[in-house]
Amino acid sequence: MKQLYVILLVLFVGSGLVAFSPDSFLLPENFYLHKGDKLSVHLLSGDDFTKEGEDRYNSKKTIKFNIYDGSKPTDLLKVAKDSAAPVLSYTPANNGLVLIGMTLKPEVNELPHEDFVAYLQKQGYDNLADKIKDDTRLNLVEKYRYFLKTLVSVDNGGGSNYNKVTGDELEIVLKQNPYKKSYGDDITAVVNFQGKPLKEGNVSLYIKSASGNVHKDLFKTDADGVFNFTPSRDGIYMIRCVQIAPSKTNDADFDTWCATYSFAFSNRDELPNTYKEFGFGDKH
DSSP, X not given: OHHHHHHHHHHHHHTTOOOOOOOEEEEEXXXXXXXXXXXXXXXXXXXXXXXXXXXXXXXXGEEEEEEEESSSEEEGXXXXXXXXXXXXXXXXXXXXXXXXXXXXXXXXXXXXXXXXXXXXXXXXOHHHHHHHTTOOOSEEEEEEEEEEEEEEEETTOOSSGGGOOOOOSEEEEESSOGGGOOTTOOEEEEEEETTEEOTTOEEEEEEEOTTSOEEEEEEEOOTTSEEEEOOXXXXXXXXXXXXXXXXXXXXXXXXXXXXXEEEEEOSSSOOSOHHIIIIIOOOO
């Protein structure tokens, strides 16, 4: 039996099939800056808001890379350096909120049929999982896309960059400034998909406390693509939305769009060094 297991494992690895693609998300080394401080942003990968790996900047895999420091965006594609980690080292020029957005090029992932059914169920797509349970194909191909945002505060944390619409296919937009909220205050967010509000979209909210523990809540958007949440603890927050649909092209069976938006919340003036002390590893 042990020999059979080893043989099957070798066949699986040799077949070229890839395991589930982990989430990608942007994470600054510190969400609370003072004017003149350097902003360093890492591109991390991992499920459930845990760091499993870090990606270096790759221009061939990046469609958009912008920073909103003040009212106008700066195109970072023109200045970002390949193989850089962190992907961004920048000194903000203004007080207030700074938004960083990145769009990655589509990639293809092939999974065994049973694993793909389990994947759909985990993402909240039981209806799609039921449709392919009896499918005779051994493997299924997914084309996935990532749309990433992170929001940091420089000194007063003012301005309206929290609700900047960047026009991504799948986009999370905050309707209130999380850096101006307190315990018990509601925060509203809207999810847009291909330019329209996403109805009944699957949304996850992750909160990572200074202890390293991750707390997760699940939401559904309403008919206007809106959902509300109430900050319940100090920490790093990440909103994640995934949209999965049968593919309309011949190069994949399913299309997946995933958007993440990270920011910090605290009733205090500052948090500790978020990148290191929240369990994401030492600074580079």
